[in-house]
Amino acid sequence: MESLKTLNGKHHELAGSKYQLKVLNDESKTGKNIPAFTDKLLSIQLFPLKPTEIEIFQVNLGKMCNQVCQHCHVDAGPDRKEIMDMETMQTCSNLIGQYRFSVVDLTGGAPELNPLFRWFVEQIRKVNPTCKIIVRCNLTIILANKKYYDLPEFYKTHRVEVVSSLPFYNEGRTDKQRGNGVFKDSVKALQLLNEVGYGAAASGLILNLVYNPAGAFLPPNQEALEKEYKAELSAKYGISFNNLFTITNMPISRYLNYLLQSGNYSDYMEKLVTAFNPGAAANVMCRNTLSIGWNGYIYDCDFNQMLDLKVESNASQHINDFNFESLKKRNIIVNQHCYGCTAGAGSSCGGEVAK
Amino acid sequence: MKTYYNPEDLKKFGSIGEFQKPLADKFFDYYGEVFKEGALTAREKSLIALAVAHAIQCPYCIDAYSVDTTEKGCTEAQVMEAIHVAAAIRGGATLVHGVQMMNKVKEISM
Numbered sequence: 001m002e003s004l005k006t007l008n009g010k011h012h013e014l015a016g017s018k019y020q021l022k023v024l025n026d027e028s029k030t031g032k033n034i035p036a037f038t039d040k041l042l043s044i045q046l047f048p049l050k051p052t053e054i055e056i057f058q059v060n061l062g063k064m065c066n067q068v069c070q071h072c073h074v075d076a077g078p079d080r081k082e083i084m085d086m087e088t089m090q091t092c093s094n095l096i097g098q099y100r101f102s103v104v105d106l107t108g109g110a111p112e113l114n115p116l117f118r119w120f121v122e123q124i125r126k127v128n129p130t131c132k133i134i135v136r137c138n139l140t141i142i143l144a145n146k147k148y149y150d151l152p153e154f155y156k157t158h159r160v161e162v163v164s165s166l167p168f169y170n171e172g173r174t175d176k177q178r179g180n181g182v183f184k185d186s187v188k189a190l191q192l193l194n195e196v197g198y199g200a201a202a203s204g205l206i207l208n209l210v211y212n213p214a215g216a217f218l219p220p221n222q223e224a225l226e227k228e229y230k231a232e233l234s235a236k237y238g239i240s241f242n243n244l245f246t247i248t249n250m251p252i253s254r255y256l257n258y259l260l261q262s263g264n265y266s267d268y269m270e271k272l273v274t275a276f277n278p279g280a281a282a283n284v285m286c287r288n289t290l291s292i293g294w295n296g297y298i299y300d301c302d303f304n305q306m307l308d309l310k311v312e313s314n315a316s317q318h319i320n321d322f323n324f325e326s327l328k329k330r331n332i333i334v335n336q337h338c339y340g341c342t343a344g345a346g347s348s349c350g351g352e353v354a355k
Numbered sequence: 356m357k358t359y360y361n362p363e364d365l366k367k368f369g370s371i372g373e374f375q376k377p378l379a380d381k382f383f384d385y386y387g388e389v390f391k392e393g394a395l396t397a398r399e400k401s402l403i404a405l406a407v408a409h410a411i412q413c414p415y416c417i418d419a420y421s422v423d424t425t426e427k428g429c430t431e432a433q434v435m436e437a438i439h440v441a442a443a444i445r446g447g448a449t450l451v452h453g454v455q456m457m458n459k460v461k462e463i464s465m
Binding site for chain 2: 172213220
């Protein structure tokens with residue numbers, strides 16, 4: 001059985017962001033000529049990459065999680081202690097109210113494991129009643145402890161959109177990636193969400209699922225796979241949901257470790273580069289997103305956050321010094337991992353991006 | 356070690372146009388059209404390609420369509436069943452000729 005320790009808990013060298021960046025920029029690791037991502041952007045007149053309109057305020061509430069998934073870019077797990085405190089949440093909430101972001105995206109780890117999670121959701125609803133609040137719920141948290149059993153009702157009360165990973169519609173492939181027993185618990189959790197109205201066409205309660213490849217390959221066409229997911233989950237478990245997002249695995253953290261350990265790193269990077277799509281590059285999520293770390297630092301996206309690549313806007317790298325004008329004009333930081341968001345139909349927290 | 360097959364050559368498939376471009380262009384255009392969503396889904400076509408790849412025992416095609424079917428969301432059971440279809444047809448093709456053999460044997464026997 002796979003160890004439940006994170007890379008951080010194992011003091012693995014890939015737990016460090018500097019070492020990950022070193023690997024990503026080391027040609028000898030691929031043995032192939034992987035062009036610099038900046039050059040790729042230059043060739044399509046997208047460098048320096050600039051924000052379009054900042055609509056999404058993504059907040060990482062902490063790295064603690066009840067699962068240790070093989071592909072996790074956060075290196076989240078039960079042994080992670082980094083967690084957002086009330087003061088930081090309060091500042092986030094003030095910014096959400098002041099700047100009226102249309103989407104607030106709560107992620108982790110398992111965001112619900114932050115003891116202030118519910119308080120924070122209530123605060124957001126008070127200061128910005130019309131925004132879309134998204135929670136990236138890993139599903140199994142709902143069944144992890146009695147105190148989480150009522151999460152579906154809580155989400156419903158506060159009109160929270162639920163986005164949940166389910167890497168495949170069968171047990172074998174899901175459990176390989178997310179751990180033994182995860183598929184069965186995920187099915188139960190989805191049924192509980194359906195019971196309160198999530199995923200039903202007329203309820204207005206949105207339940208979206210996320211597919212990401214359980215291995216060193218790219219995701220399929222989102223629309224085609226969604227049809228299969230819907231047919232399989234409905235026929236076998238009576239589950240309904242709204243949309244399926246297909247997401248490409250980023251070559252960082254635990255997934256980078258998997259690629260290196262399995263001997264797939266070189267081919268995977270080559271595959272990402274070959275599949276580079278200018279249409280996807282133009283619509284990458286970092287152009288309309290700000291990502292806030294558990295300690296209040298500001299990043300271009302959740303991946304840059306895990307690589308500790310803070311926004312280039314020197315005047316505003318922390319929410320305590322938030323300067324929206326400066327952030328809107330910043331150059332977005334890119335590196336070799338960004339090929340993960342520009343391959344094929346593209347990839348973001350909302351799935352494909354190429355129009 | 357030198358071998359007749361090199362996995363890296365698969366990535367160079369497109370270079371066959373170096374020696375004869377017009378025919379290569381026609382072939383790749385046709386190939387691309389064939390595998391688009393149509394009366395059959397792209398996924399169904401990929402499974403057929405995988406089965407045919409095994410029947411004709413092309414290592415390049417086996418590699419390519421093992422990845423393609425997996426990327427298109429096929430399960431392990433589905434890809435293996437596709438290969439069994441190829442095996443059944445190949446086996447059947449051998450055995451059905453047994454009728455011809457029987458006909459001949461009967462023809463020359465008392």
